[in-house]
Amino acid sequence: MRRLACEPRPNFRDILDSEGMLWASETVDGHDVPYWTDSAYYSFSPAEIDRLEAATDELWGMCLSAATWMLTTYDDRRLCLPEGSTRRLLASLEEGDPGSHARFDLCLASDGTPKMLEINGDTPTMLVESAVSQWSWHEANFPELDQWNSIHERLVGAWKKRVAAGQDDIHFTGLLHLVEEASTLAYLADTADQAGATTSLFDLSDVGLDVDSRRFVDGQSLPIDVCYALYPWEDLLVEPFGAHIESSGVRWIEPLWRSALSTKALLAALWHLYPGHPNLLPAYLDSPRDLREYVAKPFFGREGASIRVHAEGRDWTHGGQEHDESFCYQQWWPLPDFDGNRPVIGAWVVDGHAAGMGIRETDGPITDGGARFVPHVIEAPAPEESTVQRWLAEDDVRL
Template structure:
């Protein structure tokens, strides 16, 4: 694994915007010295490294499924801050194995040892367009003889073909709260892959989904029933909504309700309980840092690196944010590796239950947040 430099393509901004990364300016805070998409650098991996990472990601995913089985079997829903009225429905969703589509592991990896799990974004993962499409076209333009760990697009199409969804169109829902356009473009991309997989689709805003109390079903703005829907809208928000009690019982949602168990950072502590000392895990606890002298406190439902606290023998530092009311997990802290002053996080994609590809975000800080940049990669 190494970081190399290259010359950005002429008119690269227009190129990536035409490929779906239309939000790269709006999603990145202004005043930074580098853009969100940065093709002046890239990471290079050996084939052996990629094959090892692929195997580790597959094993981590299987471990996460085992953790979900454990939580359901032992009824540990309170550890995940899931409201009690939804416990039975989460269990039923898992027992039915309601259909799921994709997820993203965030990993610490420096090329010299096993990858370490930082968290699992299993409900509403983003950076998908840049991982699946934009960096692939960069590779074809700039390094046409090289390869890339990237079968995300093909696997998404195949997964849509495999899903057994109810009859009628599948609605693809984004939220009007999104001001950057990132979520809308992500949903549009996934809608396109679903159509290539043979599904009939319709776009809708989450705010435009209505509840037909007489017929006990969700409907769109034309009063058409919503029998299945992909939503880039986290389950914790849905469960806090007045319609949440209907959502857990009516309609087929992708991602399914059982993904609340994999998209919650309490998962990290359960994994450490079930697989203590596993080389791909960092120690993690729900009741405090215990023996850890260096740790990071993560809110169970936090996003974009907000509301975190790093504690080491040298001192402590925090990130701003309003998360944490739901509780924290305390995870052993290992600083991200440093390459030329930048610290990368590997985003390893899983489609269905198979490792599918890689996206990399890097920043100068210890915590990856909305100031980080996405950089492409290739296999030597």
């Protein structure tokens, strides 16, 4: 894995805007703070990508087993969920809907072993830049090289399976006043459109409950049959209409059980089931136990918010705020350092298969909301289109 410089495209901001990646930078205290990096990239050997792909597939299977174990072992209070939630999540899991996509946060150890930091299996963003923008960057700069990126094709294939199963009228909802969420939902709706679905996009605040039929309806009072909601389940469950989730008859994407892949308690469940696994870090719920250096992660924290760190000879709370919920204690694992740039690999799973990656990097030890996205290439010739199609077909992606 190497970090290399390249010449930025003269019009890359316009290109990103046209692709829906409208948050290439933001203004903080009057200064332009970049999110998208067009002047550098990470380069991987084929062997490194093979290890990342294999680890992502294996970790995904392990997470499914750990979710089942956790929901049958811990109660609502232990998982910091509203009363009755554990039963509801387990019932959702037993229905067998695998959901759509998820993202692991991984880093490479010095020997090339991928280490799992966590997984976002409920509301994973960083999708537009991973699936679309870094692919167009790759096509413009290094078309002769490969990139680990079949995210778009696999998303379309996953929606095709749902369309074939009769789930062809799909609503997409979230907080549309947030630019990244609105663009992510629009992109997902576009992939569903390409799969032959009828789609509609509306704000979460417009979800209503029809009093007579007890069904959820959108802002036009049209019934919702299938709905992708970019909103955390742990928050939906405590909102007024959360009590009607199951009785509404809506098929939710991601399904309710995906909340079990959002809680950091899963990290401890994984270590309990697979102690010593080379892709895992030790993690516990009750205390740090024998960990000399550790990160205390709030169960439902995001973007590094409110985590407590005991490492490198000091203690600090990232973001400066204490959290009032339970913590998972995970072994501290310093990120690799490329001249002050510390990358985390976001490895995507789509329709149950490893699908590609996006990389975020920070100047400090914690990957937070100020992280930058950096594209990547593989140091290998780009495969023929027929080869790509064969690989996808082997994974049962319906094209």
